[in-house]
Amino acid sequence: MNVVHNIYRREPAAGGKTSNLVVFLYGYVADGKYLIDLANPFSRAMPNATFISPDAPKPCAMSSTGREWFPIEDIPKGAIKALE
DSSP, X not given: OOOOOOEEEEOOTTOSOOOEEEEOOOXXXXXXXXXXXXXXHHHHHOTTEEEEEEOOSEEOTXXXXXXXXXXXXXXXXXXXXXXX
């Protein structure tokens, strides 16, 4: 079974070469698409930045459409395991 992990991306507002990379990571119950629109206001201050917002690898137990990096009940050890 192939698992697809989406990575949402916005190129630099100024066009051209990227000089900075901003990675948006949400907390819980959402997905990467939820945060990528934050690139719009941030790109005013960082016009040469590329913005990415990845989906977490696991389906969220509390939301049929959300994703999670680790189960919320596993805090804080889940965060350490998610680094892997």
